[in-house]
Amino acid sequence: QSALTQPSSASGSPGQSITISCSLTATAADGSKFISWYQQRPGKAPKLLLFEVDRRPSGVPGRFSGSQSGDAASLTISGLQPEDEGEYYCFSFIGGNNWAFGSGTQVTVL
Amino acid sequence: EEQLVESGGGLVQPGRSLRLSCVASGFDFEDYAIHWVRQGPGKGLEWVSGINWHGANIAYADPVKGRFTVFRDNAKKSVHLDMNGLRHEDAAVYFCAKVRTKFSAGESFDLWGRGTTVTVSS
Numbered sequence: 001q002s003a004l005t006q007p008s009s010a011s012g013s014p015g016q017s018i019t020i021s022c023s024l025t026a027t028a029a030d031g032s033k034f035i036s037w038y039q040q041r042p043g044k045a046p047k048l049l050l051f052e053v054d055r056r057p058s059g060v061p062g063r064f065s066g067s068q069s070g071d072a073a074s075l076t077i078s079g080l081q082p083e084d085e086g087e088y089y090c091f092s093f094i095g096g097n098n099w100a101f102g103s104g105t106q107v108t109v110l
Numbered sequence: 111e112e113q114l115v116e117s118g119g120g121l122v123q124p125g126r127s128l129r130l131s132c133v134a135s136g137f138d139f140e141d142y143a144i145h146w147v148r149q150g151p152g153k154g155l156e157w158v159s160g161i162n163w164h165g166a167n168i169a170y171a172d173p174v175k176g177r178f179t180v181f182r183d184n185a186k187k188s189v190h191l192d193m194n195g196l197r198h199e200d201a202a203v204y205f206c207a208k209v210r211t212k213f214s215a216g217e218s219f220d221l222w223g224r225g226t227t228v229t230v231s232s
Contacts, residue, residue: 002115036218045205045225046147046155051218057210089155091218097169099145099216102155 002063003094004102011108017056020105022090025069029052034093037066038101041086049088082109112136112221114144114206119226122196126200127196130191130226132206136206140164140184143209143216146191149225160216161189167215173199201230 005023012018022035033055038046048057053073054066063078073092077084090102118130132144145160159170159180166178179192189206204226207219 039217040155043172045222046207046219046224048210048218048220051210057220087154089159091155093190093215093217098165098171099157099160099169100157101147108225 004090005100005101006063006090006105008103009106010048011110012077012080013110014023014080014082016080017076017108018076018080020075020088020090020107022073022075022092022102024073024092024094024104035066035068036091037064037075038089038091039084040085040089046089080109085109111206113126114208114221114223115205116204116223116226119204119228122230123232124197124230126196127192128194128196129229130204130206130228132189132191132223134187134189134208137208137221138212141212143167143214144182144189145207145209145216145219146189147205147207147219147222148200148228149205150199155204156202159191162208162215163213166188169201196218196228196230197214198230201228203227 002103010018037050040046050066053068065076094100123213143162143226146158152182162181165182177195182189204224209216210220210222
């Protein structure tokens with residue numbers, strides 16, 4: 001069982017909003033505050049979208065936002081764009097000097 | 111421009127060894143932890159190993175513990191991953207990634223290399 005569980009897929013029409021969840025099944029007590037999210041397009045390296053749950057690096061559009069409640073984090077894409085298609089991963093410290101990625105969510109723009 | 115470039119991938123027989131390298135440029139390499147992340151064919155991202163800024167704090171994922179060794183040379187701005195006893199399931203694209211915050215163990219990665227491919231086959 002993956003330490004961080006994501007839905008395998010999510011989809012929406014352009015302009016709609018979608019939310020991807022990331023459930024932490026095994027984490028250090030304060031590990032979840034370091035949740036980060038990555039976008040990966042086919043054949044490319046991952047790109048950092050959010051760090052520390054809801055902070056965006058410079059250059060990441062404001063339509064990407066994050067939140068967390070207990071052992072569950074989420075990424076919301078508001079106003080979905082065709083270029084948002086790709087695979088999305090959450091990442092977190094999970095205790096015991098270990099880190100883990102979520103299982104990944106394939107986002108499709110209909 | 112900040113950059114990470116991986117090298118050392120290739121075709122290797124099961125049980126053999128390989129050394130991957132990650133060379134950095136454009137930032138104060140000695141202040142940042144570096145991690146290795148891999149992605150098997152058609153699979154998701156898998157965290158492999160991390161080494162902190164001065165090399166004293168090292169971590170490995172369970173599947174590679176005891177077989178892989180990570181070390182860094184701050185003078186040469188490089189991190190290396192020695193992989194021994196390679197298995198079919200180790201076949202993947204291996205990325206090195208820079209931790210976003212100075213002197214942090216690894217809360218997020220803001221810079222990635224393009225990856226180097228390891229194929230394990232007889």
